[in-house]
Amino acid sequence: MDLGYSLLSQFGGIEMRKVSCLLISVLLLLVMSGCSSERELERTAFVLTMGIDKGEDGNLDVVFRVAIPRSMDIRAGGETTTLQETTKPITITARSISEAISLASTNVERKLDFRHLRIVLFGEELAREGLVFHQIDTLERNPEFRRTTYMLLTEGPAREIFLSTRPVLERSVSRYVDGIMQNMREQGYSRPITLHEFVSEIETYHVDPVLPMLKNNPMVLTEKSDSKIKPMPEAEYKQREAGKTEPGGKTTESLTRSGGNPSEFIGIGIFHQGKLMDKWSGWEANAYNLLRDTYHRAIWTFDDPIGKYTYAVELSKSRSPEVNIHWQDETPQISVDLYLDGDLLSLQSLEPYVNPDGLATIENNAATIIEKEVLQVIAKAQGMKIDPFFLSRYVRMHMTYIQDLQALNWREEFSRAQVNVHVNVKIRRPGLRIQPAKEFEYIGGQ
DSSP states (O other): OHHHHHHHHHHHHHHHHHHHHHHHHHHHHHHHOSOTTOOOGGGEEEEEEEEEEEOGGGOEEEEEEEEOGGGGOGGGTOOOOSHHHHEEEEEEEESSHHHHHHHHTTSOSSEEEOTTOOEEEEEHHHHHTTOHHHHHHHHHHSTTSOTTOEEEEESSOHHHHHHHOOOSSOOOHHHHHHHHHHHHHHHOSSOOOBHHHHHHHHTSTTOOOEEEEEEEOHHHHTTEETTEEOOOOHHHHHHHHTTOOSOTTSSSSOOOOOSSOSEEOOOEEEEETTEEEEEEOHHHHHHHHHHHTOOOEEEEEEEOTTSSOEEEEEEEEEEEEEEEEEEETTEEEEEEEEEEEEEEEEETTOOOOOSHHHHHHHHHHHHHHHHHHHHHHHHHHHHHTOOTTOTTHHHHTTOSSHHHHHHOOHHHHHHTOEEEEEEEEEEEEOOSOSSOOOOHHHHTTO
């Protein structure tokens, strides 16, 4: 009897525990069901992009682009085709980003939500006065701002970019931003930066952070009429084109073009001690990417060795840069080796370069030009005593203690360093044509 009672008690205890666990699970489902934050989708206004400018009397001009969900739904019967029809801009003047968010909520029917924010624009005046870093705290502290949000620097007020942007194809802000950033990586004229990457560079010793540049093209802006772009006549375009001899992207000036989106994503802004120090062109951004090891691929156009025409090569990074730094008589000696593989895209001169000697000729020519571009960018940084390339990372790996890294006066050392750059270019593929077609009558001059 005692044994039977004991077994019955044990089985009864097990069943009671099962029932208790089941009841607790049901209670948890009842308590945790629904939206604990009380944010229903129908009560949420998603902010897709945000711009921050310096306002009057120390205030900020903050502009939000809020999504209109129904206009983006094809099934809703809408026929919207532009970004302006799927979003609404709202500008608020306030003392901080957080205050601007709360004030903007007074005229929006739903609660502003930043979990789908794709991009933040900072005005140039804000950056010149060193106020960008002071706004980063809000973006880091508020959990709604994701670390994958892209950050850009605008030439002029960010609000002007908001009001004039006209995407060529996309009506979705997310697709528009993702497409632009992908092109930025593939063309090399700038460098896409996320909030996480920018903050990481701010918190790293001996590196000056950068932001990609965004500006409006004045020629295209003159073509805008009634929120649409109407390309200018041929005669007017030729008149505006006259006198511009520099290739596109070589300087910080806007491109010579007509039609398309007025916005141009080209060049980078260099920061030092919180302030915008300089703006570099698209060509300089390409050289920067090579040294910073953020280079992926880009199309390079070089003057032909015969001196009259050009040839184009798409160059990809074959391996990371090799950098060696040592001191000789207290003078830093820096040697940089860059490795690029290329696809031949065009040969205007129609010279038969696709042979061992010919390929070596244009490879060496390309390497020499790239070396010159890289050395010019390095000299520019040395003159300003900045290092956006983060070359100090090749020094700190030989240091045992963090105190040694902190005590290193790297920018001063870098400013007087002797730098040697060697570029190795290999053209792997000539394209679908081996040698250019020969027109004998043309070549013979008859």
